[in-house]
Amino acid sequence: MKNIVITGGTSGIGLALARHCRDRGDNVLVVAPDPVKGARFIEEAEEKGAGKRVFFVQADLSLVSENKRVLKEIADTFTAVDALVLCARFFRSYRRVTDEGIEHNLALYYLSRYLLSHGLVEPLHKAGPGVVLNLAGPGISEGRIHWDDLELERGYNGWDAMFQGGKLNDLLGVTWAAAHGDRRARYVLQFPGGTRTGLAGEFDPETAAQVEQMKRGAGKSAEESIVPLVDVIDDPPAEPLTALWEDRPIPLDPRVYDGDAAARLHRLTEEILSRR
Numbered sequence: 001m002k003n004i005v006i007t008g009g010t011s012g013i014g015l016a017l018a019r020h021c022r023d024r025g026d027n028v029l030v031v032a033p034d035p036v037k038g039a040r041f042i043e044e045a046e047e048k049g050a051g052k053r054v055f056f057v058q059a060d061l062s063l064v065s066e067n068k069r070v071l072k073e074i075a076d077t078f079t080a081v082d083a084l085v086l087c088a089r090f091f092r093s094y095r096r097v098t099d100e101g102i103e104h105n106l107a108l109y110y111l112s113r114y115l116l117s118h119g120l121v122e123p124l125h126k127a128g129p130g131v132v133l134n135l136a137g138p139g140i141s142e143g144r145i146h147w148d149d150l151e152l153e154r155g156y157n158g159w160d161a162m163f164q165g166g167k168l169n170d171l172l173g174v175t176w177a178a179a180h181g182d183r184r185a186r187y188v189l190q191f192p193g194g195t196r197t198g199l200a201g202e203f204d205p206e207t208a209a210q211v212e213q214m215k216r217g218a219g220k221s222a223e224e225s226i227v228p229l230v231d232v233i234d235d236p237p238a239e240p241l242t243a244l245w246e247d248r249p250i251p252l253d254p255r256v257y258d259g260d261a262a263a264r265l266h267r268l269t270e271e272i273l274s275r276r
Helices: 012-023 035-047 064-077 104-119 121-127 158-180 205-217 227-234 259-274
Strands: 003-007 027-032 054-058 083-086 131-134 186-191 241-245
Touching: 003 012, 012 027, 012 035, 012 227, 027 035, 027 064, 035 054, 054 064, 064 104, 083 104, 083 227, 104 121, 104 131, 104 158, 104 259, 131 158, 131 227, 158 186, 158 241, 158 259, 186 227
Parallel strands: 003 027, 003 083, 027 054, 083 131, 131 186, 186 241
Antiparallel strands: none
């Protein structure tokens, strides 16, 4: 029996994984913003006699304060965490700033993953070995990091924001593994493959058409896409940092997984957080 934490765990791949882990006997805590979906997940578990092993935390993970509250609720629920699975993401065609003054995509897709993965280091080490499983499309060549404008105040584009978020998460994996990889927990960046559940978000008409086309072209169901994720949860890699495309290893190209760039991002991240 494992203790599994899944962000974005009430829809898509996150929900499919939460159901799978619940049904095989794991303890599962899902974090998501919609209380109706959360209640439905709990009701499903109760109908299956698994109500005591399933937990729902309602939270807006685009807010730093909410991530800190979630960390406390996880600590109150689990003393050890076998897997932290980071699925929460929301595409925005139009720039939005959170109530804390941070661009939404940066806050949800990167800062939340930064806060949760660093914040759960000790419970992950206690699991022996625990694993952070970050679903962020590792190693993608599209886009770039806007070092002088991480919050994309100048010329925001939804795809730029998403691709930058993927690259920031690549570097997050580098700094996390460098800081904690000499102990028991592991960090895995993994793309589960094209999935018919599509991409959650608020889209302009052109992007909506693109997303619908991507969804129609995807070959796998969410249940099929979680197979390589379950393999990682059950048998974490030996290396501190691993990147996978479905179940295939991706070389950690130093031009992408650059230690100096990762350290620079870490400093900028701490500056952003210190101002809030």
